[in-house]
Amino acid sequence: MKFVIQRDLLLESLQHVMKAVSPRVAVPILTGIKIEALPTGIKLTGSDSDISIESFIPKEEDGLVHVENIETGSIVVQAKYFPEIIRKLPLKTVEISTDDQYQMTIVSGGSEFHLNGQDAMEYPQLPVLHTDNSFEVKHDIFKEMIKQTVFAVSTVETRPILTGVNMKIDNGEMAFVATDSHRLASRSIKLDSDFVHIQFDNIVIPGKSLAELNKIIDDTDDAVTISVADNQILFQTKNLYFLSRLLDGKYPETNRLIPAESKTSVKVKTKTLLQAIDRASLLAKENRNNVVKLETKDNFLQISSNTPEVGQVTEEVVTEEINGESLKISFSAKYMIDALRIVEEEYVMVHFTGAMRPFVLYPENNHDILQLILPVRTY
Amino acid sequence: MKFVIQRDLLLESLQHVMKAVSPRVAVPILTGIKIEALPTGIKLTGSDSDISIESFIPKEEDGLVHVENIETGSIVVQAKYFPEIIRKLPLKTVEISTDDQYQMTIVSGGSEFHLNGQDAMEYPQLPVLHTDNSFEVKHDIFKEMIKQTVFAVSTVETRPILTGVNMKIDNGEMAFVATDSHRLASRSIKLDSDFVHIQFDNIVIPGKSLAELNKIIDDTDDAVTISVADNQILFQTKNLYFLSRLLDGKYPETNRLIPAESKTSVKVKTKTLLQAIDRASLLAKENRNNVVKLETKDNFLQISSNTPEVGQVTEEVVTEEINGESLKISFSAKYMIDALRIVEEEYVMVHFTGAMRPFVLYPENNHDILQLILPVRTY
Structure with missing residues (x-):
């Protein structure tokens, strides 16, 4: 694997996927970040198995070259060191390469790092969602919905279902509801008419997932595509893939409150x-x-x-x-x-x-x- | 006691004296701030007995009225609540008064607070320094001297003398030296010719005192007057009086290092x-x-x-x-x-x-x- 990349773009993507990386996880390789050099660009992955985030840096975008001299390949590097190294490099571009001993070399100006990595084949595969239940929401409205409800989720685990936000869709209207049983916050919006067939009433998204997602979605993202299948929910923008598990259990009926x-x-x-x-x-x-x-x-x-x-x-x-x-x-x-x-x-x-x-x-x-x-x- | 004061000026003075107030002190009344309404203005005092800070808000300054309707008197109020209340008041002016039960009333717009206080007579008297050993340093040079040395003091108490900065004055030259025995930082300046008679070699000022003092001295202060007597050092600017104890013991000879x-x-x-x-x-x-x-x-x-x-x-x-x-x-x-x-x-x-x-x-x-x-x- 080898490529030359704009440092600031790499750093921004790293900060996104780092939101899913926890130093305390049962699977040791998940304390690392997976880096894949593809012919079309660089893909980063972070996961704590509850949340998984992929961020893609296209080789070129809007006529600007972001990544050059790509030789495809992949590696997993320790999340504890890699982002901080990239942040402090002296030049605006950085050359990253790996050898067959899973050692990564990072070169920028007079600075040369060698980092021990791991085989990317050992990194868990993210599940692929098979679903027809996809719909779109404008990114700014979606961020509003999160901000206006997520603060009201319960922070104690006595009733785990209340640590999530209840997403309901019925008759073309989508609502977020959160309650910790002392207060409740709700926000509803009209969906685009393409999505009147979508219906959900017991989707409960962990509050933590929505809070992290809200930090990552930025103003350059036009729409968020949301897909639900099995026990997972996927949020997608142009270069971002954010997968979260859903909470098990029945969310309480809140309308009568x-x-x-x-x-x-x-x-x-x-x-x-x-x-x-x-x-x-x-x-x-x-x-x-x-x-x-x-x-x-x-x-x-x-x-x-x-x-x-x-x-x-x-x-x-x-x-x-x-x-x-x-x-x-x-x-x-x-x-x-x-x-x-x-x-x-x-x-x-x-x-x-x-x-x-x-x-x-x-x-x-x-x-x-x-x-x-x-x-x-x-x- | 009664006065009407500009909220921002009161808050700034409070933030200065708060640097000396600690919630953990042996003398309970020192968890409070002493407020004195004098005919000439308002004086605030905070102390943890190692450091004492007085900040004065003159009634008038440069033709601007800072305090009005002064009825003299004094009180001690709890430092835990008073500054935060002042910071959040709705109007730019605040009226403060006390009754003979040591209760303070704070009024600003539709906001009215009653705070339990204590008799200011119970607050310890600050020592008065009798000394001819006074000299002046420009405030910006003095702040530089602190910044360039204080970081090197020891943070462990195994050799308490090393937690201070050694101030030496000899032959019209003043030096600050700090060392934690692994590294040393020193800065010297020429004093104004008025002060060639001043001589010190074993004055050791606690690093904490200098770090706090550096935060308080601001760019409107022209010169800092420094006086040493007994086991105390006093730093004075126009409206500030900062008293610190000195460290006991012999500072090591550092020149030969x-x-x-x-x-x-x-x-x-x-x-x-x-x-x-x-x-x-x-x-x-x-x-x-x-x-x-x-x-x-x-x-x-x-x-x-x-x-x-x-x-x-x-x-x-x-x-x-x-x-x-x-x-x-x-x-x-x-x-x-x-x-x-x-x-x-x-x-x-x-x-x-x-x-x-x-x-x-x-x-x-x-x-x-x-x-x-x-x-x-x-x-």
């Missing part, structure tokens, strides 16, 4: 409310769950928290509108801050159904994004 | 050498001490490192000049990187006196900065 009616409705500036709750939570850190109180007043919300040994805080947040019953409610400041952070609109709507019932919030003009939070009993 | 002659001299681009050693050290991380080898060749240096289980690296660094005997030497890449990082000139001079003797390096045109590194025996 969302209250159909509301007793108190508030319209308020998103940022003002977020900052007031953030401040009110400063003194609530010692509390279990970082709980703050909210009380509706004539034309403002009063948010407060009291930790006797430290002190007490009261925040007044002027509202645009308050309708319905007056209300006193307590909730986790952290959940409320998480929910408000993903609202990009100037105004947020909050709908309460009494002090003991879950409440929902959404951006004023976008009901496809919905957040639900369970209150905490303190009154 | 510096070789008088050299057998091999090299002139080389600082950055090129630094980057080559940084790369060579990538594979040496598993080694004890991160050791690399250097070998002089006709017109270049060969730097290499070999970790059999990982691989091997060779770097060729073209030199401007090599004079004297040919040489093979091994040393800690970390010490060499630390030393080269503080050389800001394009070229660095390295003088060797054989493979087993300490070697020195300095910027081509500034012999007031000197670094010494002990080699490691590997050949």
Whole structure:
């Protein structure tokens, strides 16, 4: 194997596949990165067996030459050293070659590295997905869906199914739902009309997979092709192949959690409310769950928290509108801050159904994004 | 006590005094910050008894009003909460007041905090230094002196005196020396002629104190006034008062460590050498001490490192000049990187006196900065 490649492109691809590489895996060869020189370009693979990522650097793209002097072949090198070496090389191009002892030579300017590698034949084959269940989503919308839901997955393993995001597709509408049983986040979009035949209701994608995927998909990628088969889900862009296992088990029915009616409705500036709750939570850190109180007043919300040994805080947040019953409610400041952070609109709507019932919030003009939070009993 | 103050100025002063506050101190009240409202402005104090910092915010400065409506008084508030509250307040000004129960009220816009405080009378008095041993150094030169030496202090407590920087003044010349017994860094400057009578040889300032001081002195400070008395050293700028204890004990004589002659001299681009050693050290991380080898060749240096289980690296660094005997030497890449990082000139001079003797390096045109590194025996 031999090739000369643009250092920055190689480094970017390495950073992508490194997202799947873990130093703690049962199969030792998976601590390495597989490098394949193909006639059409260079393919890198990283995997921890839950997630597998392939990144391809084409020989040429848009008239630009990325890779030269390719002699085909493959090798596995240690992920602990290889990316850091590439990052620190002195020139913009690097020559990589291997010998039949699985030793890799890296040359750039006055710098020459020899790294012990392993036979690429020993690297596990990635499964090939056979499925007709493929559909496409625009990359920016898809990244939004991840960002608006994945933070709400459970981080504890007591109910493993809740560590994933539930993907549902029905009647041309695709929804992501995540809940840790104290709060819920959901986002839905209309799919392109080509995909109205696609239907899923119990696909649960590990939150970690989506979080990593979100970091890799970039703005040069136009669409993400999603395919589901057996226990795997595949996300593909032009030069990226991201495969994740799915979570086993039945995702709970979440629709009935969302209250159909509301007793108190508030319209308020998103940022003002977020900052007031953030401040009110400063003194609530010692509390279990970082709980703050909210009380509706004539034309403002009063948010407060009291930790006797430290002190007490009261925040007044002027509202645009308050309708319905007056209300006193307590909730986790952290959940409320998480929910408000993903609202990009100037105004947020909050709908309460009494002090003991879950409440929902959404951006004023976008009901496809919905957040639900369970209150905490303190009154 | 009561005053209205510019939030950003208060926050900046708080960040300064917080450098002296530690959550783990023997005297509980020192986990707090003392705030004094004086007729002339607001004084903040933080201390862990090793370091004490006072920061003063004048009522007015350069025609700008910083503090208004001052009613004098004082209080101690918990450092864990107060700075974070100030940082997150909604408006640019904040009103602070106290009642006779030592409760502090902080009001800014719709935000109102009540914080439990303590009687400022219980806060320890800072010692007042009585000394004629005062002298001045320009703030930028003084920051350079710290940066160029403090990294070389020992981080282990086996010889506590080596955790400090030795300040020597003799014949109008001031020097900082730091060593951890494996490497040494020194920097000297000429003092202003007003201070030729000042003389010190065994002042040892804790490295931690200088590192914190370096973060606080900013570019608006013109000169630093330094005073020594008993076991304390005081650094003063216009609005800052930084007091540190000195280390007890006799600092070792370091002058005789510096070789008088050299057998091999090299002139080389600082950055090129630094980057080559940084790369060579990538594979040496598993080694004890991160050791690399250097070998002089006709017109270049060969730097290499070999970790059999990982691989091997060779770097060729073209030199401007090599004079004297040919040489093979091994040393800690970390010490060499630390030393080269503080050389800001394009070229660095390295003088060797054989493979087993300490070697020195300095910027081509500034012999007031000197670094010494002990080699490691590997050949």
